[in-house]
Amino acid sequence: MSTGEKLKIGICQLAVRNDKSLNMDQADAMISQAAGQGCRLVILPEMFNCPYQSELFPEYAETWPDGPTIRRLAAAAAKHRITLVGGSIPEREHEKIFNTSFVFGEQGNLVARHRKVHLFDVDIKDGTVFQESKTLTAGDQATVVTVGDLTFGVAICYDIRFQAFARTMMLQGAKLLIYPAAFGPVTGPAHWELLMRSRAIDNQVFIVGAAPAKTPGAEYQAYGHSMAVDPWGNILVRAEEDEAVLSCELDFSFLEKVRSELPILQHWRDEFYKE
Numbered sequence: 001m002s003t004g005e006k007l008k009i010g011i012c013q014l015a016v017r018n019d020k021s022l023n024m025d026q027a028d029a030m031i032s033q034a035a036g037q038g039c040r041l042v043i044l045p046e047m048f049n050c051p052y053q054s055e056l057f058p059e060y061a062e063t064w065p066d067g068p069t070i071r072r073l074a075a076a077a078a079k080h081r082i083t084l085v086g087g088s089i090p091e092r093e094h095e096k097i098f099n100t101s102f103v104f105g106e107q108g109n110l111v112a113r114h115r116k117v118h119l120f121d122v123d124i125k126d127g128t129v130f131q132e133s134k135t136l137t138a139g140d141q142a143t144v145v146t147v148g149d150l151t152f153g154v155a156i157c158y159d160i161r162f163q164a165f166a167r168t169m170m171l172q173g174a175k176l177l178i179y180p181a182a183f184g185p186v187t188g189p190a191h192w193e194l195l196m197r198s199r200a201i202d203n204q205v206f207i208v209g210a211a212p213a214k215t216p217g218a219e220y221q222a223y224g225h226s227m228a229v230d231p232w233g234n235i236l237v238r239a240e241e242d243e244a245v246l247s248c249e250l251d252f253s254f255l256e257k258v259r260s261e262l263p264i265l266q267h268w269r270d271e272f273y274k275e
Helices: 020-036 054-060 068-080 157-161 163-171 187-203 252-261
Strands: 006-013 041-043 083-085 089-093 096-104 110-115 121-123 129-131 143-147 150-154 176-180 206-210 227-229 235-238 244-251
Touching: 006 020, 006 206, 006 227, 006 252, 020 041, 020 068, 020 244, 054 089, 054 096, 068 083, 068 096, 110 143, 150 163, 157 176, 157 187, 163 176, 163 187, 176 187, 187 206, 187 227, 227 244, 235 244, 244 252
Parallel strands: 006 041, 041 083, 150 176, 176 206
Antiparallel strands: 006 244, 083 096, 089 096, 096 110, 121 129, 143 150, 206 227, 227 235
């Protein structure tokens, strides 16, 4: 993927239903739409092929490289000659299940695989209770990949709450951090935009968050509001709660301008930040 100084990206915000094949059909259509708009990098949401319910993850889980969703993602990347961040799906390896984002290059080749590091185990007073660790195993590393002349990081949803994790990816050279995510109706309005803009400003990187759309009748209601944020904290594009294909241009010369005007890496005092 050659970007020069600018890169057009697509974000697919799709409703997730209890039908893996139907979900992938919709993802395929949105990928095609984004590619048709000239997007060279396309991003899908967290758990886009599976309702976000812990008890369903084993049923929907796929193994590399023969899972049907995995094969179709690779085929879509090759067909449109794009880099495709395949949101995330439940991935099975032996007896373990991971929340995994597969990233495919323009030949349909696997270029990265991120397994969600921070599992979402919460009990919020409004009644929102979720325990991913009942069925999922945590990943054990940050994921930074270089495709052509772009280095970017991939993390998943709850991973965004950990600034040190984002900083780790930035220090490894990432100029763009991508978060497939499925924030809900409580944490979404309170924290989603704030976290996206904070990670962008803290690390002077572009941030992209791809979320599922709100799905009528679903047990888990996603917040939607997929967006892209520049290193100054400006929102470049944002969806509402319904299905949408977003596109925008990332100008990496602007990133360099921000870093030269506010040279926080030059002012970094590592001796104060260690335990």
